[in-house]
Amino acid sequence: MACAAGTAVLDIFQQTDLASRAAELGDQFRRQIETLELPLVREVRGLGLMTGIELRQRAMPYVQALSDLGIIALTAGSTVIRLLPPLTITAEELDQVVAALKQVLTVEERSSANEQLPA
Numbered sequence: 001m002a003c004a005a006g007t008a009v010l011d012i013f014q015q016t017d018l019a020s021r022a023a024e025l026g027d028q029f030r031r032q033i034e035t036l037e038l039p040l041v042r043e044v045r046g047l048g049l050m051t052g053i054e055l056r057q058r059a060m061p062y063v064q065a066l067s068d069l070g071i072i073a074l075t076a077g078s079t080v081i082r083l084l085p086p087l088t089i090t091a092e093e094l095d096q097v098v099a100a101l102k103q104v105l106t107v108e109e110r111s112s113a114n115e116q117l118p119a
Contacts, residue, residue, distance in 0.1 A: 059081045
C-alpha cells in the first residue's frame with residue numbers, strides 16, 4: 001500500500017512537472033525579493049522554492065511579524081528567515097509574500113533587544 005501511494009505521488013510529480021515549476025517560481029521569487037533592495041537583507045539564497053533570507057539582525061522578530069501577517073516562516077540559525085512554500089503555490093500568492101516581506105523588513109527595528117550584527 002505504501003509503495004502504491006509513493007508511486008502515485010511520483011506519477012503526479014511527473015505529470016504536473018512540479019520540480020521545474022518550483023525552480024522557475026523560486027528563481028522569480030528570489031529576484032523579486034532582491035529587487036526590493038532592503039538594507040536589512042544581507043543575502044537571498046535558495047533552491048527551488050526553498051528560500052533563505054539572511055539578515056543583518058536577528059531574524060526571530062521578523063518571523064513573528066510575518067506570522068502576524070499570515071505568512072508562515074521559520075528561522076535557520078539566528079539571522080536567517082527560512083521560507084518553505086508548498087510546490088503548488090501560485091505566483092499571486094508569492095507576490096503576497098513579497099509584499100509582506102517588504103512591509104516587515106522595511107521597519108527599522110523590531111525591538112530594542114534586537115542587536116545589530118556586524119556587516
